[in-house]
Structures are given as structure tokens and as C-alpha cells.
Amino acid sequence: QVQVVExxxxxxxxxxxLRLSCVVSAFTFSRFDMHWVRQAPGKGLEWVAxxxxxxxxxxxxxxxxxxxxxxxxxxxxxLYLQMNSLxxxxxxxxxxxxAVGSGWPFDYWGQGTLVTVSS
Amino acid sequence: xxALTQPPSAxxxxxxxxxxxxxxxxxxxxxxxYVSWYQQHPGKAPKLMIYEVSKRPSGVPDxxxxxxxxxxxxxxxxxxxxxxxxxxxxxxxxxxxxxVFGGGTKLTVL
Numbered sequence: 001q002v003q004v005v006e007x008x009x010x011x012x013x014x015x016x017x018l019r020l021s022c023v024v025s026a027f028t029f030s031r032f033d034m035h036w037v038r039q040a041p042g043k044g045l046e047w048v049a050x051x052x053x054x055x056x057x058x059x060x061x062x063x064x065x066x067x068x069x070x071x072x073x074x075x076x077x078x079l080y081l082q083m084n085s086l087x088x089x090x091x092x093x094x095x096x097x098x099a100v101g102s103g104w105p106f107d108y109w110g111q112g113t114l115v116t117v118s119s
Numbered sequence: 120x121x122a123l124t125q126p127p128s129a130x131x132x133x134x135x136x137x138x139x140x141x142x143x144x145x146x147x148x149x150x151x152x153y154v155s156w157y158q159q160h161p162g163k164a165p166k167l168m169i170y171e172v173s174k175r176p177s178g179v180p181d182x183x184x185x186x187x188x189x190x191x192x193x194x195x196x197x198x199x200x201x202x203x204x205x206x207x208x209x210x211x212x213x214x215x216x217x218x219v220f221g222g223g224t225k226l227t228v229l
Contacts (some may be wrong), residue, residue: 007160010170030171041129044122044208044220044221044222044223045165045208045210045220045223046220047217047218047219047220048208050216057216059216059217062219077128084197095164095165100167100170100176101170101171102153102171102212103151103152103154103155103170103171103212104153104210104212104218105153105155105167105170105171105210106157106165106167107167107170107176109165109166110164111164112164
């Protein structure tokens, strides 16, 4: 049974920082590219960031470029998202997802972790 | 990159078919056969229903099918069942290591 479990969400003031974690089990984490996708309350999905299976390539949505950093620790089956200079518009549920192939379809999702940016 | 355009709502009676559209441009939907569709029930994570325009992951009923023509992709749900009531999102690879989603369609089973 594949498990994808995010943590680290919470309430943070504008301009603050937060680090999200995602622990994966029951598939060979080190073989797969991973992504973060977010969903603002009552809104649609937005792709946030990608990291190659070996960490060699990282890509970001324009809305978070320069502020967010994706990373991974394959020895710990863990994906991270370091979020700096947070803004109110970053308020969302953040999902950790696994891509199943070309074109980035996401076949496994965590339950999400809520980040609220508010003073 | 602009979001893909989906109708905000769609509906059908049990047993009927309904089609949800997803319109993009030649730089995303029209440029790649990498359209995916997700189903999301309230409070739950999205679930992959269709990938690469028309492929179904293992376990997804064959009542769900996908297609594409030009810059518009479509998801058809045949033989509607009450449990199909959910939000549906399309996504497309958009080149330059970028992915765009549609705004979502709320499907109501009458």
C-alpha cells in the first residue's frame, strides 16, 4: 500500500518561512520524479515545483520561483519544500505527488498539508 | 502561463453520458499529447482518471474516456453513477518544464 504523507503546514506571517516534508513508502522513491501541487481554499489546482528522481533538475512555477526550493533525501524517502518570503496568495493545501511518466501525470497524492499566510 | 478553460459546471442523470471540455492553446493542449484528468471529491486528494489524452490507469472504470481535437481535450463519463459526482480538473504539459491545470468543473449527478 503506497503511502504519501505530508507535514509541516501551519499559520505563518507574511514574509515568513516554512518547510514542508513528504514521506513516501511502498514504492522505490529514488526512482521517481516528484512534484508539489497546491490548491487555494475553494480554488483549482496549481503546479508548484518538480524535482528529478536523483535531484539533478528542479523546476518551478513562475509564481514561486526565487522564493521556494524543492529538495529530496532519497536515503530517507523524503521530499521537501522550503518556502520563503511567503505571501497571502501562497495560502493553500500543498500536495506531494509522484509523476507516473512523460507529461507529468500524477498517480499518487498525499492528503495535503494546509499552509495559511496571515498576520 | 494561463490556466486551461473548463466549464464551471456540468450535470447529467444516472445512466446518461456527460462530456467536460478543456480548452488550451497550441503551446499546451494542442502541442502535446500529455493531457491528464483528475477527479476530486470534497476534502479528498485528486485522483488520476486519464493520462496521455486517453489512457486509463489501472482500476479506473472504462466508463471514463478521454479525447482531444486541436486545442481542446474532453473527458466523457458514460453511464453516470452517483459516485461520479465530484470536481474534475484537466492538466496539460505546456513545454519548458511547465504544467498548467484547468479551473475545474463541478459534475452533478441529478
